Amino acid sequence: xWILHFLPDGLLQFIVDCILxxxxxxxxxxxxxxxxxxxxxxGFAKYYHIxxxxxxxxxxxxxxxKGGYNTEMAWxxxxxxxxxxxxxxxxxxxxxxxxxxxEYVDRVQVVKDVQVVVKDRIVQVKEQIxxxxxxxxxxxxxxxxxxxxxxxx
Amino acid sequence: xxxxxxxxxxxxxxGCKTPVPVERHFPEAGKQELLEACPDLKLVAEGSPPxxxxxxxxxxxxxxYRKCKIKVDLWIKWYTEQKKIFEExx
Numbered sequence: 001x002w003i004l005h006f007l008p009d010g011l012l013q014f015i016v017d018c019i020l021x022x023x024x025x026x027x028x029x030x031x032x033x034x035x036x037x038x039x040x041x042x043g044f045a046k047y048y049h050i051x052x053x054x055x056x057x058x059x060x061x062x063x064x065x066k067g068g069y070n071t072e073m074a075w076x077x078x079x080x081x082x083x084x085x086x087x088x089x090x091x092x093x094x095x096x097x098x099x100x101x102x103e104y105v106d107r108v109q110v111v112k113d114v115q116v117v118v119k120d121r122i123v124q125v126k127e128q129i130x131x132x133x134x135x136x137x138x139x140x141x142x143x144x145x146x147x148x149x150x151x152x153x
Numbered sequence: 154x155x156x157x158x159x160x161x162x163x164x165x166x167x168g169c170k171t172p173v174p175v176e177r178h179f180p181e182a183g184k185q186e187l188l189e190a191c192p193d194l195k196l197v198a199e200g201s202p203p204x205x206x207x208x209x210x211x212x213x214x215x216x217x218y219r220k221c222k223i224k225v226d227l228w229i230k231w232y233t234e235q236k237k238i239f240e241e242x243x
Contacts, residue, residue, distance in 0.1 A: 015158065049154070056158050082175045085242040092241075093180040096234040100183030100227050108186075111219045118212050126205040133204045140197040147194035147214060 010071070016065040018145040023059030177242075183231045191221035 007015075030051040039047040122129075182188050194214045197207050 009194055041183055052154060052180070053157070079175055082242070086175060088177060088218065089238050089242045092238045093235055096231070097181060097183045100187075100231055103186045103230075104186065104223060104227055105222045108220060111216055112222070114219075115212070115216045119209065121209055122205055122212065126203075128203045129208065132202040135201050135207065137201050138197055140207065141201060143211070143213070144196040144199075147196055149194075 012069060016062065019058060020062030020066050023055060023057075024060040026051075026055030027059045076125045180238075181234050183227060187231070189222055191224065192217060195220075197206060 021119065034048060034051055038051075194217060195210045211222045
């Protein structure tokens with residue numbers, strides 16, 4: 001029923017209602033009124049079937065369009081509601097992301113501050129540390145092995 | 154004639170079937186840095202490096218771990234919040 005999108009709602013409803021009404025009235029007439037009249041007129045008696053078929057077709061088309069129209073309207077309403085919800089959700093998602101950005105920057109800054117302090121302290125006590133300890137060559141190997149984990153060097 | 158009427162009327166009900174898509178966009182990551190993978194840990198120079206060098210590398214690795222932990226924490230938070238927001242729309 002995508003084609004219904006191209007017509008204004010009011011016009012569409014009017015057309016559909018007209019077709020339905022014509023079909024309904026035509027069916028009633030062709031089955032219960034004209035039918036009996038035509039039968040009485042020799043020469044026209046064979047044509048009442050045509051009137052019945054045409055009126056049934058118009059009624060069917062009318063029902064089809066009415067169903068399509070009502071469904072279309074119901075879907076449009078649901079789509080409108082869903083789109084509003086999606087819009088709100090996308091705004092919420094953006095807000096949550098903005099909060100995460102702030103939190104990331106703040107927390108990384110704290111870590112960087114600590115890094116600066118500790119590295120400064122290492123520089124200050126560098127000579128003192130190195131004077132008191134000589135590392136065995138096994139120490140870097142073990143440390144590197146632990147640091148590398150499963151990564152090939 | 155009545156069968157024809159029934160058949161045509163039944164077929165006309167097909168007009169009630171209409172697919173309607175509602176477009177949704179996948180939420181962006183909270184911050185571009187979150188999309189960058191955590192780097193490998195630094196390695197200590199082979200041989201007998203001074204302890205201060207080793208300490209520096211170990212410190213850098215701790216710092217790197219802390220940064221990476223922040224990323225993981227925030228990804229968990231991002232996922233939890235986005236999932237909650239996503240499920241609100243039904």
